[in-house]
Amino acid sequence: DAGITQSPRHKVTETGTPVTLRCHQTENHRYMYWYRQDPGHGLRLIHYSYGVKDTDKGEVSDGYSVSRSKTEDFLLTLESATSSQTSVYFCAISDGLGNTEAFFGQGTRLTVV
Amino acid sequence: SQKIEQNSEALNIQEGKTATLTCNYTNYSPAYLQWYRQDPGRGPVFLLLIRENEKEKRKERLKVTFDTTLKQSLFHITASQPADSATYLCAAQGGANNLFFGTGTRLTVIP
Numbered sequence: 001d002a003g004i005t006q007s008p009r010h011k012v013t014e015t016g017t018p019v020t021l022r023c024h025q026t027e028n029h030r031y032m033y034w035y036r037q038d039p040g041h042g043l044r045l046i047h048y049s050y051g052v053k054d055t056d057k058g059e060v061s062d063g064y065s066v067s068r069s070k071t072e073d074f075l076l077t078l079e080s081a082t083s084s085q086t087s088v089y090f091c092a093i094s095d096g097l098g099n100t101e102a103f104f105g106q107g108t109r110l111t112v113v
Numbered sequence: 114s115q116k117i118e119q120n121s122e123a124l125n126i127q128e129g130k131t132a133t134l135t136c137n138y139t140n141y142s143p144a145y146l147q148w149y150r151q152d153p154g155r156g157p158v159f160l161l162l163i164r165e166n167e168k169e170k171r172k173e174r175l176k177v178t179f180d181t182t183l184k185q186s187l188f189h190i191t192a193s194q195p196a197d198s199a200t201y202l203c204a205a206q207g208g209a210n211n212l213f214f215g216t217g218t219r220l221t222v223i224p
Contacts, residue, residue: 101162102147106155
């Protein structure tokens with residue numbers, strides 16, 4: 001899958017606990033994205049990064065933070081997980097400004113109980 | 114607000130026929146559209162990109178059209194096969210650096 005790895009693949013956590021999801025790429029692509037996918041909503045952008053330490057919010061960023069200290073790693077943190085954050089999370093990378101193809105990871109299924 | 118809509122949640126067709134999926138966008142004019150395939154439990158995989166100045170794009174049995182007057186893209190799979198069964202996602206430019214996705218159409222090709 002184009003050298004993009006998400007970890008963990010599955011996680012169950014309790015409400016109120018912090019959770020960090022990791023995305024690692026070996027493609028040296030500049031842009032990295034975190035999406036969530038829910039039935040009836042499709043893929044929605046949470047945050048994205050356009051370079052090391054350069055990040056911006058997407059359409060559903062509340063309750064999430066991100067960090068990118070190295071080109072290859074993009075972390076998504078839920079500071080205090082809620083049941084509404086139960087979802088499948090996808091990381092994606094691209095080499096261009098969004099007008100080039102995006103490569104997606106395998107996804108992380110997160111359940112908040 | 115900007116919106117991408119894939120009108121059909123599910124589409125069933127007979128093997129060998131042409132599948133046609135629709136993607137409509139409202140309240141803006143994207144410079145390009147992309148189509149992805151997603152299989153259960155996996156991430157989306159890029160298929161085709163079409164720019165606003167291109168009427169049509171082809172790749173093997175796949176064809177995409179972009180009609181800026183109708184604000185619509187059509188995605189065709191000719192000579193469909195059971196292996197084409199998957200969810201197909203339409204995505205459009207949603208600002209400088211990201212994509213807006215539709216909710217997808219689940220295609221089932223019946224042998």
